[in-house]
Each structure stands twice: as C-alpha cells, then as structure tokens.
Amino acid sequence: xxxxxxxxxxxxxxxxxxxxxxxxxxxxxxxxxxxxxxxxxxxxxxxxxxxxxxxxxxxxxxxxxxxxxxxxxxxxxxxxxxxxxxxxxxxxxxxxxxxxxxxxxxxxxxxxxxxxxxxxxxxxxxxxxxxxxxxxxxxxxxxxxxxxxxxxxxxxxxxxxxxxxxxxxxxxxxxxxxxxxxxxxxxxxxxxxxxxxxxxxxxxxxxxxxxxxxxxxxxxxxxxxxxxxxxxxxxxxxxxxxxxxxxxxxxxxxxxxxxx
Amino acid sequence: xxxxxxxxxxxxxxxxxxxxxxxxxxxxxxxxxxxxxxxxxxxxxxxxxxxxxxxxxxxxxxxxxxxxxxxxxxxxxxxxxxxxxxxxxxxxxxxxxxxxxxxxxxxxxxxxxxxxxxxxxxxxxxxxxxxxxxxxxxxxxxxxxxxxxxxxxxxxxxxxxxxxxxxxxxxxxxxxxxxxxxxxxxxxxxxxxxxxxxxxxxxxxxxxxxxxxxxxxxxxxxxxxxxxxxxxxxxxxxxxxxxxxxxxxxxxxxxxxxxxxxxxxxxxxxxxxxxxxxxxxxxxxxxxxxxxxxxxxxxxxxxxxxxxxxxxxxxxxxxxxxxxxxxxxxxxxxxxxxxxxxxxxxxxxxxxxxxxxxxxxxxxxxxxxxxxxxxxxxxxxxxxxxxxxxxxxxxxxxxxxxxxxxxxxxxxxxxxxxxxxxxxxx
Numbered sequence: 001x002x003x004x005x006x007x008x009x010x011x012x013x014x015x016x017x018x019x020x021x022x023x024x025x026x027x028x029x030x031x032x033x034x035x036x037x038x039x040x041x042x043x044x045x046x047x048x049x050x051x052x053x054x055x056x057x058x059x060x061x062x063x064x065x066x067x068x069x070x071x072x073x074x075x076x077x078x079x080x081x082x083x084x085x086x087x088x089x090x091x092x093x094x095x096x097x098x099x100x101x102x103x104x105x106x107x108x109x110x111x112x113x114x115x116x117x118x119x120x121x122x123x124x125x126x127x128x129x130x131x132x133x134x135x136x137x138x139x140x141x142x143x144x145x146x147x148x149x150x151x152x153x154x155x156x157x158x159x160x161x162x163x164x165x166x167x168x169x170x171x172x173x174x175x176x177x178x179x180x181x182x183x184x185x186x187x188x189x190x191x192x193x194x195x196x197x198x199x200x201x202x203x204x205x206x207x208x209x210x211x212x213x214x215x216x217x218x219x220x221x222x223x224x225x226x227x228x229x230x231x232x233x234x235x236x237x238x239x240x241x242x243x244x245x246x247x248x249x250x251x252x253x254x255x256x257x258x259x260x
Numbered sequence: 261x262x263x264x265x266x267x268x269x270x271x272x273x274x275x276x277x278x279x280x281x282x283x284x285x286x287x288x289x290x291x292x293x294x295x296x297x298x299x300x301x302x303x304x305x306x307x308x309x310x311x312x313x314x315x316x317x318x319x320x321x322x323x324x325x326x327x328x329x330x331x332x333x334x335x336x337x338x339x340x341x342x343x344x345x346x347x348x349x350x351x352x353x354x355x356x357x358x359x360x361x362x363x364x365x366x367x368x369x370x371x372x373x374x375x376x377x378x379x380x381x382x383x384x385x386x387x388x389x390x391x392x393x394x395x396x397x398x399x400x401x402x403x404x405x406x407x408x409x410x411x412x413x414x415x416x417x418x419x420x421x422x423x424x425x426x427x428x429x430x431x432x433x434x435x436x437x438x439x440x441x442x443x444x445x446x447x448x449x450x451x452x453x454x455x456x457x458x459x460x461x462x463x464x465x466x467x468x469x470x471x472x473x474x475x476x477x478x479x480x481x482x483x484x485x486x487x488x489x490x491x492x493x494x495x496x497x498x499x500x501x502x503x504x505x506x507x508x509x510x511x512x513x514x515x516x517x518x519x520x521x522x523x524x525x526x527x528x529x530x531x532x533x534x535x536x537x538x539x540x541x542x543x544x545x546x547x548x549x550x551x552x553x554x555x556x557x558x559x560x561x562x563x564x565x566x567x568x569x570x571x572x573x574x575x576x577x578x579x580x581x582x583x584x585x586x587x588x589x590x591x592x593x594x595x596x597x598x599x600x601x602x603x604x605x606x607x608x609x610x611x612x613x614x615x616x617x618x619x620x621x622x623x624x625x626x627x628x629x630x631x632x633x634x635x636x637x638x639x640x641x642x643x644x645x646x647x648x649x650x651x652x653x654x655x656x657x658x659x660x661x662x663x664x665x666x667x668x669x670x671x672x673x674x675x676x677x678x679x680x681x682x683x684x685x686x
C-alpha cells in the first residue's frame with residue numbers, strides 16, 4: 001500500500017467514525033428531547049407546584065378505597081404529601097428529601113424514617129406521585145417505533161442514571177410520536193421483573209395556567225397480582241414558591257399548612 | 261384545663277362572621293377511642309411469687325377523646341393535642357378515674373430563618389424505633405405499652421428557638437423536664453434543663469448532635485440514619501450522660517441478737533463517671549412491602565453479670581424473708597422498688613419487629629419481640645389493625661412476657677396482656 005493510499009484510507013476511516021458518532025449523538029439527543037417534551041405534560045419546568053390528588057385503590061372482591069391528598073412538589077426529589085380524606089387519615093404526611101423519607105402521623109408526632117420501597121398506597125409509590133421529572137433521573141434511548149390502534153408511538157427505554165434517586169431501575173415508555181404525550185409505561189425491578197404498568201389516560205387544559213395541557217389521570221395496574229390497580233387523579237394545580245430548607249421533618253406541619 | 265378554655269374560645273370565634281376568611285375549624289381533628297385490656301398474672305417469678313406485692317388488675321376499660329387542633333395565620337400558629345379520658349379500672353385497681361392530659365400545646369412563630377416556639381410538649385426524637393438514647397428527654401420504655409405511653413404523657417413546659425438552613429438546623433431549648441417514675445428514684449421532681457441540638461441533612465442521611473445540661477448533669481448524644489438503595493435503612497444513636505447520682509444496690513447487715521439478717525435497699529447515691537447508652541439498628545423493606553426492623557440496645561447503666569449475681573441473691577433472700585416480723589416490710593419495699601426498675605435492667609437487648617403492609621396502607625399486622633440477651637427472657641407481641649369504612653379503626657394486640665424465675669421478663673407481674681380498641685373519627 002503506498003503512502004497516498006494509506007492517507008486515503010485514514011481519511012475514509014475518520015469520516016466513517018465521525019459519521020457514526022454523529023448519528024449516535026443524534027439518536028441520543030432525540031430521545032432526550034422526547035423525554036423533555038413528555039415531562040412538560042407532568043411538571044412546570046423547574047417551578048415548585050402543588051396539586052390535589054385523589055387515589056382510588058381497586059382490588060378484586062373488595063370495595064374501592066379512595067384517599068384525598070395534597071402534594072407540594074419543590075422538585076422531583078423534594079416533596080410533601082399530606083392526607084386529607086378519609087377523616088381517619090387526616091394529618092398523615094409523607095416527606096421526601098432526597099433519599100430521606102419520613103412518614104408522619106398526628107398520633108405519634110415523631111416522623112418515622114421509612115425506606116423508599118415502602119409504598120404510598122395501593123399500587124402507587126411515593127415515586128409515582130412525587131416524581132414528575134423523568135429527565136433528571138433516567139438516561140433515555142429509543143427502542144423502537146410502534147403502532148397501536150392506528151396511532152404511532154416512540155418507545156423509549158429509560159435506565160436510572162448512576163447515583164440517581166429514580167424510583168425504578170428501568171422502564172419502557174410509550175410516547176405519542178406526534179404530540180409527545182406519554183401513553184403508557186412498564187416499570188421493571190432490578191431483576192428485570194415487570195412490576196406494574198401505568199396508563200396515562202387523561203389530559204386537561206388549565207385555563208388559569210396559560211392554557212397549559214396537563215396530564216391529570218394515571219391508572220397504575222399491578223403486573224403481578226391480577227385485578228389490582230390504582231387511579232391517580234390530579235386537580236387544582238398551582239405554581240408555588242417553596243424553599244428547600246422547609247422540607248425537613250421538624251417543619252412538616254408548617255409546610256403542610258402552606259398547602260391549605 | 262387552661263388549654264381547653266383557649267380551645268373553647270377559638271371554637272366560639274370560629275362562628276363569628278368577621279373571621280369567615282380564617283376557617284378556624286379546618287385544623288380540628290377529633291376521635292373517640294374505647295379500649296379494653298385483660299391481663300393474666302405471671303406465676304413462678306421469684307420477685308413476687310404469690311402476687312401479693314403488685315396486684316394485677318385483671319381487666320380495665322377506658323374511653324378517650326383525642327383532640328387535635330392547629331391554627332395558622334401568617335407566620336404564627338397554635339397547636340394542641342389533648343386527651344381527656346375515663347377509666348373504670350386503672351392498673352392499681354382503682355375504679356372510676358378521670359384524667360386530662362395535654363400532650364402538646366404550643367404557640368409558634370415561624371420566620372424565614374428562625375422558629376420560636378413555647379408551651380408544653382413531649383420530646384420524641386431520634387432515629388431509633390424502640391429506644392432513643394440520643395434524646396436527653398427520652399423516658400425508659402419497658403415494653404410496647406410504654407412505647408405507646410410516651411406519646412400521651414403530660415407534656416413538659418418548654419421554650420425553643422430554631423435556626424433553619426437548607427440542609428442544617430440548630431435548636432436551642434429550655435425545658436422543665438419531669439422524670440419518669442423510674443428515673444424519679446434518681447432525681448425527684450423536675451429537671452431545669454437546657455439543650456442545643458444541631459442536625460444535618462445529607463442526600464441519603466440525617467445526622468444530629470445534642471448537648472444538654474439536665475439540672476447538674478451533662479449529656480451528649482448523636483444520632484445518624486442512612487438509606488441504602490430503596491429497601492435498606494440503617495440507624496444508630498448514642499448518648500453519654502454524667503451519672504451525678506446512681507441507684508445503688510446496698511446490702512446492710514442488721515444484728516438482731518441471736519441472728520444477723522441482711523437488709524437490702526436501692527439507694528440514691530452520689531456517683532461520678534458517665535453512663536453510655538447505644539442503639540444500632542436497621543430496617544429492610546421487601547418488594548411486597550413487608551418491613552423487618554432489628555435493633556440492638558446497649559444500656560451502660562444496666563447491671564453487669566457480677567452486679568446482677570449479687571442483686572439476684574438479694575431478691576432471693578428478700579423474697580424468702582418478706583414475711584419476717586421485723587424486716588419483712590423493708591424486704592417488701594426493696595422488692596417493690598425492684599419492680600419499678602424492670603425494663604432496661606441489664607446491658608444487652610435485642611428488639612425486632614416484622615410489619616406486613618406499610619405506611620398509609622389499609623390493614624397492618626405486626627409482630628415484635630424484645631430479648632434480654634443475658635437471661636434469655638423476652639416479651640413477644642402481635643398487633644393487628646383493621647380499617648372499617650372511612651371513619652373506624654379497630655385494633656387488637658397481645659403481649660406475652662416469658663422468662664425463668666430469676667429473669668427480667670419473668671418478673672413482670674403479668675404474663676399476658678390482651679388489648680382491643682375501636683376508634684371513631686369525627
């Protein structure tokens with residue numbers, strides 16, 4: 001091989017490498033962009049916000065149980081959820097600050113440290129309620145495009161980023177290819193076991209918040225125990241001003257009052 | 261009762277149309293609890309084999325009105341937790357007793373950095389579940405009943421100022437702390453106390469350090485709790501307290517002419533040095549939400565093996581001679597005092613609890629046990645909660661105490677406690 005041919009080969013290899021790396025980058029950017037657009041239906045772009053939440057837990061051969069709550073979200077890892085109804089639950093609260101979680105009951109007064117695994121209610125974990133920001137916790141990649149009943153969806157695989165506080169290690173997320181609305185998500189345990197599926201069922205325009213289109217209802221179906229599901233219904237979104245310093249065990253009652 | 265007067269005024273004001281924008285009833289939570297308890301005597305314990313010293317009321321029933329109230333306006337708030345109750349038979353077998361306890365009443369100002377608070381309260385703090393040695397104002401908890409009682413005891417007067425940063429807090433506290441019955445043998449009445457507590461929040465950890473002056477005793481404590489992954493939480497607490505006084509077991513020989521008898525006493529004595537108390541524990545939550553908690557307790561002020569041997573001998577002697585015409589009453593007094601110190605008698609304990617279902621969930625079942633690692637005596641309990649509709653909760657629990665004739669839990673007056681309660685929320 002003469003010197004000119006060697007140089008030519010090097011240029012060609014460099015070109016191919018450069019092209020492939022650009023392509024890979026382009027796919028990654030697309031997945032990230034898709035996820036950001038998904039999050040826009042679930043949060044308010046870095047602003048603190050509050051909402052009322054109704055959880056309806058459904059089990060076979062049992063009456064539905066309904067719980068009314070208020071959620072105050074400082075960011076996806078700093079939040080307070082207080083129980084409003086039924087009357088016997090009133091005053092209970094779940095405080096999340098990073099990986100620190102406390103459960104508070106008026107009867108005990110002392111906030112009890114709990115593990116993130118301890119679920120909020122029915123099929124809904126604290127992460128399901130408070131984590132409204134996939135982008136911060138997960139690295140997305142595009143798995144495939146899929147058509148369901150004539151609608152085209154981009155299927156993302158989200159893997160928890162290193163040291164993230166993600167509630168799940170991995171999930172698959174179906175996103176409408178034209179509107180970027182999340183359609184459904186399958187959540188997996190670290191072992192790969194399918195834990196539950198979330199269906200993002202209802203979107204509403206919020207006239208008092210610049211006609212923002214907001215996700216307002218999620219149905220979570222237990223993948224292991226057939227027939228068990230939980231509906232999460234969101235209402236009365238408000239943009240709030242909160243301080244991270246207030247999300248501490250000693251300030252639960254004061255913070256809860258801000259939600260009233 | 262003064263708190264109730266204030267409460268009544270607030271309720272009256274709530275009907276005034278001028279205050280319509282401040283809904284004074286929003287912060288009111290009330291429930292009525294009816295509870296019954298059945299106890300079965302423990303026989304065979306060497307401390308009181310015939311149950312003549314500490315009679316066990318075989319049953320008691322109680323009605324409790326739990327009242328919680330909070331009112332917030334601007335940066336100010338008032339909080340109240342109170343519980344008037346009526347018992348038809350208390351543990352001493354006294355019929356018809358009305359009690360009014362105010363667990364908490366406070367007036368608070370919460371600025372952006374500083375929170376000022378004053379009133380009466382119980383200080384229930386620390387990472388541990390079964391014991392909080394890092395809390396200078398924690399009472400000794402002998403069993404799960406005591407564990408529950410700590411939340412409903414009459415609050416102590418206090419004033420505190422707290423500075424809050426984003427990931428830290430510093431609190432200065434004054435309180436006129438009332439000792440538990442057990443600690444009263446060391447210090448009578450109230451302890452004029454001051455404390456400073458700093459706590460820090462890290463991403464997955466909470467750390468606190470406390471320094472306190474309990475009248476004339478220094479106290480230092482620290483607590484840490486960390487979460488590892490989604491399922492594991494580990495915690496530890498340590499407290500060192502200047503002894504000042506200690507409850508010493510004293511044996512005195514009494515010459516009665518033809519014979520010499522020993523007289524035993526628990527005497528409050530001046531003592532130097534420090535007592536260390538330690539708790540190490542952790543909890544693991546399985547994917548089905550079953551939670552397992554294990555805690556090891558070290559009680560530095562408990563009897564060592566050699567002290568225990570002497571003490572046990574004294575109990576044996578006093579128990580045998582409690583009918584002695586001359587020293588019998590002194591022996592019975594010694595045995596009675598011993599009863600009141602059952603709980604953290606010794607140095608090494610293990611506590612464990614398994615809870616099925618979790619926080620906020622509908623029905624829970626929990627099993628628990630505490631082992632005295634010296635004499636293998638233990639308490640074991642089971643508790644079941646049923647939620648009925650939106651307004652009712654029922655609860656049934658059973659605690660059993662088991663041990664040899666000369667063991668700590670073998671000396672508990674009852675071997676079985678059955679409790680049932682029903683609570684209606686208004």
